[in-house]
Amino acid sequence: MRLYDYARSSAAYRVRIALNLKGVDWEAVPVNLLEGAQRGEDYRALNPTGLVPSLDTGEGLLGQSLAIIEYLDERFPEPPLLPAGVFARARARALALQVACDIHPLNNLRVLQYLVRELGASEEQKLAWYHHWLQQGLAALERQLAGGASPFCCGEHPGLADLGLVPQLYNARRFGLDLAPYPRLIAIDATCQRLEAFAAAHPDHHQEV
Amino acid sequence: MRLYDYARSSAAYRVRIALNLKGVDWEAVPVNLLEGAQRGEDYRALNPTGLVPSLDTGEGLLGQSLAIIEYLDERFPEPPLLPAGVFARARARALALQVACDIHPLNNLRVLQYLVRELGASEEQKLAWYHHWLQQGLAALERQLAGGASPFCCGEHPGLADLGLVPQLYNARRFGLDLAPYPRLIAIDATCQRLEAFAAAHPDHHQEV
Structure with a gap:
């Protein structure tokens, strides 16, 4: 493919x-x-x-x-990238959608460009915007996942929700967000990063065109 | 429920x-x-x-x-709200996600409030922002669906992609967007509106709290 x-x-x-x-x-x-x-x-x-x-x-x-x-x-x-069970599957999808709908679209390159070019946002305002939506979204994820003891977002195996989380945390680090308030997310991310499938997909291993 | x-x-x-x-x-x-x-x-x-x-x-x-x-x-x-067939199902999901990820999150109430309160956007700038992301997203949907002859986005029955489209067009009308460039989307919307399930879900039939 x-x-x-x-x-x-x-x-x-x-x-x-x-x-x-x-x-x-x-x-x-x-x-x-x-x-x-x-x-x-x-x-x-x-x-x-x-x-x-x-x-x-x-x-x-x-x-x-x-x-x-x-x-x-x-x-x-x-x-499988989704858990067994109708409700468990829906919950995994919801966690992934929280990243894909509530965080990422707001911090996409085209949106940051619009803020600067059309609305005259300063670099400081752009970064505050970026951090604001990340903090809103990551705080919700942390609250939902905190207290869980599974290595991944939804159990013993990596799946859809982890595929949302790990790239979003990469972006958060790249834009200098303090991740201390999200210990459970950091722990899941660390577990994922140890898997070859995640490590090989990391942006550092792909061509910057 | x-x-x-x-x-x-x-x-x-x-x-x-x-x-x-x-x-x-x-x-x-x-x-x-x-x-x-x-x-x-x-x-x-x-x-x-x-x-x-x-x-x-x-x-x-x-x-x-x-x-x-x-x-x-x-x-x-x-x-069923998704078509039979793995590829057809993925395409229906992609159409719905184009609304749920590429249009709606940018025009959500909390985002409009941020533009005004934090970035000092004028009413005119807020409306231009709203229309911009709608136009980007609806143009892509129109291009993908134009030429099709089915009554709904993905065939003979209403499904996930229609559930994304119809509420988004409601928003577009509410914010005064010219819908003339999207005749195929308008035709699908009209077909949906004739169904009781869609009509009964319309905001006008629900309590404004």
Whole structure:
């Protein structure tokens, strides 16, 4: 499979981890977000949203990281990325959506660019915005997961919620957020980072185009 | 089931449609977003994100509209809200996520309040922001769905992608966006509005607390 990818895109990072966990044979097609390649007609002809990632599955192109991950989980059932049980599955999806809907869209590159270019936000205001939505979102996740003793967000195996969390914490560190208030999230992240599938997906191991 | 609801919340509106399509017996528990009830400790003790909707399923509380809809679809399989076929299902999820991740989070009440209170955005700048993300997102959806002849986003029956689209178009109208560039979306919306499950979920039929 071919992943239209950008190393530091946290949505693409989620999919890289999923591809690695599933043991899928894949290659990256770099899309340079800083040069705006995702907004060009070449890319939009593939994915009209102008956003990464996209996965060329061999049976069609898919956008939206969580849809791609659900696709991989249905197409390649082992190891499962969602828990057994209807309610447990919904809870795992909700945790992932808290990252994908409540944090990441607000801190996306295109949004930061809009704040600066259209609303004249200063660097300080941009960073305050970034930290604000991260803090709101991470505090909710910490409260929901605190007290749990499982190594991962939803049990004994890495899954969808971890694929949301780990790239988001990478972004949080990159933007200098104090992570001390989130000890449970940090512990889950550390457990994930020790797995080869997560380590190999890290932005530092992918080409900066 | 009990839905922690706000009439004009488009995320809650999605879930109301799903509950109606599934024929679930449910009641609304209004949460007054304008008064900030969702940020109060009473509500956060139920849902730490401080966001609506939440569904009290009887086996636990769930947040995140798309996770709730997937839960309902697994718990009550008829009528299905996702197409048959792994790739078709992923495509339907991607369309819904384009609304839930790429449009709605940017135009949420808490974000508009931040723009005004923290960044000093004028009413004009706030509206331009709102329209900008709507136009980006609706243009992508129109391009992906144009040329199709099915009555709904993904075939002959209403499903997850329609549950994303219809509330988003309600918001677009409410904020005065010109919808002429999106004839295919308008046609699908009109088809949906003729169904009782959609009509009964409309904000006008729900209590403004």
